[in-house]
Amino acid sequence: MVEVFLKDFIHNHFKRHAEVVEMAEKKLTPAIISTVTVIVAALNAGKKLLIMGNGGSAADAQHFAAEFVGRFLRERRALPAIALTTDTSLLTAVGNDFGFDQIFKRQVEALAQPGDVVIGISTSGNSANVALAMTAAQQLGSTTIGLLGRDGGIITPLSDIQLTVPVQETPHIQEAHITIIHLICDLVEQAICSE
Numbered sequence: 001m002v003e004v005f006l007k008d009f010i011h012n013h014f015k016r017h018a019e020v021v022e023m024a025e026k027k028l029t030p031a032i033i034s035t036v037t038v039i040v041a042a043l044n045a046g047k048k049l050l051i052m053g054n055g056g057s058a059a060d061a062q063h064f065a066a067e068f069v070g071r072f073l074r075e076r077r078a079l080p081a082i083a084l085t086t087d088t089s090l091l092t093a094v095g096n097d098f099g100f101d102q103i104f105k106r107q108v109e110a111l112a113q114p115g116d117v118v119i120g121i122s123t124s125g126n127s128a129n130v131a132l133a134m135t136a137a138q139q140l141g142s143t144t145i146g147l148l149g150r151d152g153g154i155i156t157p158l159s160d161i162q163l164t165v166p167v168q169e170t171p172h173i174q175e176a177h178i179t180i181i182h183l184i185c186d187l188v189e190q191a192i193c194s195e
């Protein structure tokens with residue numbers, strides 16, 4: 001590849017990344033504050049977080065949960081968060097026997113309790129397995145948070161709080177998602193540490 005093409009391509013990716021992140025700040029600051037408030041209240045009431053997504057968003061779900069159980073930046077108590085993307089025995093059994101659409105719903109039915117916070121990550125907002133789990137979570141009395149993209153898709157009405165990055169490109173939505181995830185972790189940790 002010609003060097004000038006590569007430099008242009010790289011420049012354009014960083015430029016678009018900055019635009020999308022700036023747009024996310026402008027649009028989502030109130031919803032990020034609401035999310036932090038809901039999560040801190042749930043954790044202080046002894047509740048837990050359940051987090052899910054497909055592909056890159058499965059990695060984000062695991063990253064998110066790990067920051068809570070381990071730590072983000074500060075020394076503090078362990079916080080209960082479970083990624084629903086990690087148990088290959090469970091995912092293959094439920095996927096094989098019930099269908100791939102059921103892999104998160106079944107875990108929500110097993111684990112979610114009233115007052116828990118269930119977080120669905122989907123760049124399209126249309127992944128059926130996330131949508132079915134969010135519906136089950138609402139029926140069980142959990143609070144649902146959608147970390148979404150594009151127009152928020154079918155998961156929008158299933159999310160009590162929507163964090164929707166309103167652009168079309170999946171990679172840039174994912175890049176904004178991880179920034180939002182880190183912000184939430186940082187703010188929740190600051191709140192927990194200042195109690």
Ligand SMILES: O=C(CO)[C@@H](O)[C@H](O)[C@H](O)[C@H](O)COP(=O)(O)O
Pocket residue numbers: 054055056057121122123124125126127170171174
């Ligand atoms: O990471 C990427 C693309 O950047 C892919 O693995 C992507 O996450 C997968 O195609 C997912 O299945 C997309 O699902 P969703 O975000 O629309 O719910």
Ligand SMILES: [Zn+2]
Pocket residue numbers: 056171174
């Ligand atoms: Zn990706």
